[in-house]
Structure formats: C-alpha cells, structure tokens
Amino acid sequence: MNLLRRRIRSYAYSDIGTYSSSKAATTRISETLRLEMAPLGVRVVTVILGGVETTGNNPDNRKDLVLPANSYYHKIAAAINRHQKGLIHNNKQNVDVAAKNVVNDVLSGRSGFVRRGQASSLSWLFNTFLSYALTTYFANGESGLAELSGK
Numbered sequence: 001m002n003l004l005r006r007r008i009r010s011y012a013y014s015d016i017g018t019y020s021s022s023k024a025a026t027t028r029i030s031e032t033l034r035l036e037m038a039p040l041g042v043r044v045v046t047v048i049l050g051g052v053e054t055t056g057n058n059p060d061n062r063k064d065l066v067l068p069a070n071s072y073y074h075k076i077a078a079a080i081n082r083h084q085k086g087l088i089h090n091n092k093q094n095v096d097v098a099a100k101n102v103v104n105d106v107l108s109g110r111s112g113f114v115r116r117g118q119a120s121s122l123s124w125l126f127n128t129f130l131s132y133a134l135t136t137y138f139a140n141g142e143s144g145l146a147e148l149s150g151k
Contacts (some may be wrong), residue, residue, distance in 0.1 A: 003093045006135055027046055027048075029045040029069070030044055031044075031046065034046070034111060034112060038111075043109070043111040044111060045110060045111055045112070045113075045114055046112065046113050046114065046120055047102055047114050047116065048113060048114070048115045048116075048120055048123075048124070049098065049115075049116055049117040049120060050093070050115070050116070050117030050118045050119040050120030050121075050122075050123060051089050051091060051092035051093060051117050051118035051119055052092055052093050052094075052095050052098045052116075052117040052118070053092045053093065053094055053095050054095050057086040057092070058086075059085035059086055062084055062085045062086070064081050064084075065077065065081055065084050067080075073148070075144070075147060075148060076143070076144030076145070076147055076148055078144075079142065079143055079144030079147075080144070082142070083143065084140075088142055089118070089119070091118050091119075092118050093116070093117045096151075098116045098117050101116045102114060102116050102121055103129070114123070128140065
C-alpha cells in the first residue's frame with residue numbers, strides 16, 4: 001500500500017497515470033507501425049501536441065472536481081481544479097495555427113514524430129535529457145502533492 005501511495009503522489013491528479021500510459025502505448029504502436037509499414041511505402045506520422053487552445057481545455061467548459069468526502073486529495077482540491085481547468089499552463093497555441101502546421105508537416109513528407117503546440121518540444125527535451133526525478137519535479141511543481149506528503 002505504501003508503494004501505491006508513493007506512486008499516486010507522483011501524479012497531479014487521479015487519471016494522469018492512465019492518460020500518460022495510454023499516450024506512451026499509442027506512441028509505441030505508432031512507431032512500430034512506422035517501421036513495419038515503411039517497406040510498403042506507407043508513411044506513419046505520430047503527432048505530439050503540446051498546449052493548444054481548444055474548447056475541450058477552455059476553463060469555462062470544465063466543472064470543478066467533486067471529491068468524495070473521504071478523499072485523500074481534499075487538502076489540495078484547489079490545485080487539482082487549477083490543473084483540471086487547464087489554468088496551470090495557460091499559454092497555448094491557437095488551434096488553427098497548430099492544425100495548419102501539422103497538415104503542412106504531413107503534406108511536406110515528414111514521418112516519425114511531429115511535435116506541435118506550446119511546449120511540445122520542451123517536453124521532449126525534458127523527457128530525453130533530464131532525469132525522471134527532475135522532470136517529475138518540474139511537472140509536479142504546482143500540483144500540491146508535496147503538501148499531501150508533508151514535504
């Protein structure tokens with residue numbers, strides 16, 4: 001149970017572990033398909049979007065999270081809601097600009113990874129060249145998780 005608690009603390013909110021795992025799996029599947037399909041002349045592009053202004057991440061379209069009465073996270077509910085509403089990273093690229101860039105990338109023949117949107121390349125740099133611990137520290141800086149653990 002203690003290991004599970006430590007694992008949960010490394011995420012800013014409850015569903016990020018599932019979300020991140022599914023993104024990682026999708027990326028691996030895409031890369032495998034890219035390698036397998038290349039001899040057949042099929043290009044596979046993995047689009048990795050950073051912050052993009054969409055109606056889905058508009059704070060006005062997101063309700064406050066309602067936690068169960070016995071939730072471990074009540075102490076940091078305000079921080080969770082800032083994340084949930086996209087208020088932590090509010091510098092986002094215009095959706096039309098991001099879409100145009102992705103379409104241009106694909107039409108120009110790019111394959112492999114295409115990174116577009118605010119901070120998408122920065123995310124790659126962090127995940128590629130910094131330790132996991134340091135990347136997690138930066139990513140969780142405003143999550144409130146240190147408050148939960150008493151640090």
